[in-house]
Amino acid sequence: MAAASSSAVAHWLPTVPLTASGRPIFLPGEVERYLLPSVDLDTEENSSLPSLLSGLLVLTSHRLVWIYNTSSSAHAIPLAAVVHAYPPKKSIRHLFATPRVRLQISLGGRSELVTFVLRGKTDPDVFHGKLVEVMRERAWEREEEKEDRSDARREAEVRVRMPVVGVSGILRKEQEMWENTDKSLQDAFQDLNALMGKAKEMVQLAEKMRLKLLSSLTAQTNSNDEEMGSKQDMQDWLLSVGIASPVTKESAGALYHQQLSRQVFSRITSLAQKPDALRKGVSPSDAAFTLGIAPALAKEHLLTAESKGLLCRDVSADGFRFYINLFKEIDPDNIYSCKTPGLFHAWISATTVSG
């Protein structure tokens, strides 16, 4: 299902250039609003246009961008071309079927019914709601408005600069004031442009770093704590740098959770292996303090880490505490043995030195 079929679709759906990391190159002012993995793009009523299968669908403020899962190329449907977005059907019959969202598109003089098949466990109602919301905002029109407004401004500037015949000293002074304000505004805009330029560089740098970290994380699962520490800081910084198109929890869904959890789990594991924690365990408030998040969220992370076998629980009158999982380290055929060096040995050392 490669070149032959896609060329038919490409004839009517515009292609979207991608960055080196497979992200769509956005239009000015375009912002990402929702991400859906594993989406098929069908044109059921017109069988001469074959389907695009299992791609990543990006809803932005301006377009619906469908990216091949190989990240080699992408197509877009401008939101301006969406005539109607049908709400997902609700019936017993549709309860167990893969959710579908249908759009009536009018593009390049053609009218087509496009179906998005949501195979990636996305809630179709949420997607439809977001789509309707974004379409209502009509962000692409605001760009055009802005252009019109700046044209109007330029006209106004020209008017002010024209010499007024017979002007009194006061009027001349006013004129000078306008000109000065105008100039400082221009300077300010120049600074702003420079800043925006830097911001763009930052985004590109952040992208590069993110990919580097992602690839190194999957490659080395046994890196030592030191390395993980500095990588952790880098990841924290990346997540905090939102910039032009932030990958928010809402839009990235599962992808975000996957990235976040890897980061969180290594921090939790490090925390649970500190001498104090080996002796007394980690409470949700301890974790909250170290991770810089709310205790309720910290408890959730601790429970998830427990479910993955990283930690185990200690329930007592003092409440819930979590310890690094030592059960894995103990040999049931030799319960008095202890491998050195090792986690169990570290625990024994930490707990026997207690005062």
Place this chain on the structure above:
Amino acid sequence: MQKLGNFKLPNFFNYPPYFTLQPVRETREKQVQLWKELILDYCRSQKIFIVGLQDDFPLFSNPVIERSLSHEAKEVFLTALVTEGRAEWMDKHHKKCLILWLRIQDWANYILNFVKENGLEDSVMTVEDIRSGIETRGSELAGIDRGVLMRALRLLEQKGKAAIFKGTSADDEGVKFSA
């Protein structure tokens, strides 16, 4: 090294999560395995045959870390032993559990061996002698639970290795072993 009487406790006995029933399946399985092992070892060394869930069984709590097993946890670990055939519930409410740190078959073999090594074939012993007599002092048989002993002897009887009969006093039985 921490001890419970003369029994040497393993290091993980001081690990607090050891005393909390673990919800995660893999972790729970390991925990159960360790407790089964520990219960059998401890009971064997102290010649304990019966564990009462409502009694203060010393193995089920650790005052050093101030942790004790919940009733639910005790039941889970003992049930695991029962499933493996190393223990039996003595009542339907699971209040008392018979610990077979040696299975009945193992006891039967042990008795046969003991008889052979001590030249006790063709001699007659009372059941009480076997439990507390001079001949068995220092062996595993000393202090054996009477119920367990009777079952082992009956097993030997079925195999034709022993014969049980009523003794001289009204409440005691005798055993004659054959070669």
